[in-house]
Amino acid sequence: TINLGAGPSSLPTSVLLTAAQGILDHDGTGMGLTELSHRSGTFKKVIEKAEADLRALLAIPDDYAVLFVQGGGTEQFSATALNLLAAHAVHNPDYVRNNNGQGPPCDYVVTGSWTSKAVKEARRLGFNANVAVDARKAEGADGKFGMIPEVSTWNLSPAQSKPAFLYYCDNETVDGVEFPNPGFPIDRLPKEYRDTVPIVADCSSNILSRPIDVAAHSLIFFGAQKNVGPSGVTVVIVRKSLVVDPDLGVEHGGPRIPTTLVYKNMLDNASLYNTPPMFAIYASGLVFDDLLRNKGGVQGATERAQQKSRLVYDAIDASEGILIPTVRQPGARSRMNVTFRIARPGTATPDEALEDRFAKRCAEHHIVQVKGHRSVGGIRTSLYNAVTVEQVQKLVEVMRAFVQEVKA
Numbered sequence: 556t557i558n559l560g561a562g563p564s565s566l567p568t569s570v571l572l573t574a575a576q577g578i579l580d581h582d583g584t585g586m587g588l589t590e591l592s593h594r595s596g597t598f599k600k601v602i603e604k605a606e607a608d609l610r611a612l613l614a615i616p617d618d619y620a621v622l623f624v625q626g627g628g629t630e631q632f633s634a635t636a637l638n639l640l641a642a643h644a645v646h647n648p649d650y651v652r653n654n655n656g657q658g659p660p661c662d663y664v665v666t667g668s669w670t671s672k673a674v675k676e677a678r679r680l681g682f683n684a685n686v687a688v689d690a691r692k693a694e695g696a697d698g699k700f701g702m703i704p705e706v707s708t709w710n711l712s713p714a715q716s717k718p719a720f721l722y723y724c725d726n727e728t729v730d731g732v733e734f735p736n737p738g739f740p741i742d743r744l745p746k747e748y749r750d751t752v753p754i755v756a757d758c759s760s761n762i763l764s765r766p767i768d769v770a771a772h773s774l775i776f777f778g779a780q781k782n783v784g785p786s787g788v789t790v791v792i793v794r795k796s797l798v799v800d801p802d803l804g805v806e807h808g809g810p811r812i813p814t815t816l817v818y819k820n821m822l823d824n825a826s827l828y829n830t831p832p833m834f835a836i837y838a839s840g841l842v843f844d845d846l847l848r849n850k851g852g853v854q855g856a857t858e859r860a861q862q863k864s865r866l867v868y869d870a871i872d873a874s875e876g877i878l879i880p881t882v883r884q885p886g887a888r889s890r891m892n893v894t895f896r897i898a899r900p901g902t903a904t905p906d907e908a909l910e911d912r913f914a915k916r917c918a919e920h921h922i923v924q925v926k927g928h929r930s931v932g933g934i935r936t937s938l939y940n941a942v943t944v945e946q947v948q949k950l951v952e953v954m955r956a957f958v959q960e961v962k963a
């Protein structure tokens with residue numbers, strides 16, 4: 556079965572086989588991985604190796620912490636803001652007093668559903684969220700996500716107002732919008748802004764599919780359940796100088812933070828402050844090892860991602876308007892989540908019955924989970940790292956045959 560779901564995704568077969576053995580008897584201990592104590596030397600080796608391999612894959616500098624936490628990407632919508640607001644309060648003790656009691660602005664670049672949710676959460680918690688850009692409202696966007704407006708049109712807070720952070724999502728999983736290669740245009744931000752404002756990236760659905768300049772960011776997070784595989788662990792890569800004790804910032808207007816969301820607790824305890832998601836960390840570690848040692852690292856993944864998405868977009872572009880990409884800007888088409896609608900020849904109007912039929916044709920070829928997110932409909936094929944080029948070729952055959960069927 557070829558799983559093109561948007562997550563949780565598949566794991567490479569070799570990783571599953573190793574994990575299956577590890578669940579029965581890990582490393583000759585006579586106990587399964589998930590039965591071990593998380594404080595045992597055996598598990599410590601597992602988590603340390605996972606971190607070391609991830610550091611090697613992404614070239615993470617030493618002044619960055621790698622934290623394995625729970626709560627998913629959604630919990631990071633609040634945790635990123637809380638911890639960076641705490642750091643802001645600790646580093647700028649007079650700020651709130653001199654700013655009429657107002658917290659610092661938090662800038663959001665909204666290019667899809669997940670950044671939109673992050674803004675909602677920040678506002679719910681009472682933070683001073685500034686939507687620097689909402690791609691739905693850009694010229695020609697028709698109220699829908701599907702493009703990335705030019706940086707020069709973004710309404711960023713002035714650097715002098717000391718924003719607590721700028722937040723973006725590198726690949727919007729629901730809408731199929733990804734920042735064009737080589738990634739988010741940090742170098743196009745005003746110089747003073749990029750030199751002083753911490754930049755936060757949600758890379759949940761495209762981490763390890765192309766290089767990312769970690770040092771240009773202050774914080775990168777991703778849930779493992781897409782390009783890595785198992786659900787249950789979220790990785791936070793954060794500049795250590797921004798990891799503070801939030802209680803020291805409270806009297807300066809910083810937030811109080813629930814214990815398990817405090818990055819400092821996770822850093823000081825090597826992600827073992829409380830019981831961690833052991834299986835998810837273990838399986839993620841196996842995927843990191845496999846990518847690093849057997850599959851050419853991030854460079855190998857980058858080439859495959861390019862090749863796979865090219866195959867699918869070529870089939871879309873050759874369909875003479877039957878397969879309609881939902882992302883209007885070709886450069887912003889996601890390499891990970893390819894979203895499109897299906898229309899009868901010459902109509903350009905999405906036809907849900909045809910989309911259902913396409914999903915059925917896929918299922919007949921053991922290709923599953925191709926329907927779009929329930930909020931947007933249409934078709935979405937997710938081409939995460941575990942999806943092979945051969946599997947995508949199979950998908951493309953089905954797509955091309957379906958186009959012929961619709962035309963006939």
Ligand code: PLP
Nearest residue numbers: 627628629669728757759760778
């Ligand atoms: N961010 C992105 C880009 C996502 O794709 C998702 C989930 O699909 C999330 C955040 C939320 O992740 P979770 O379901 O782990 O809370």
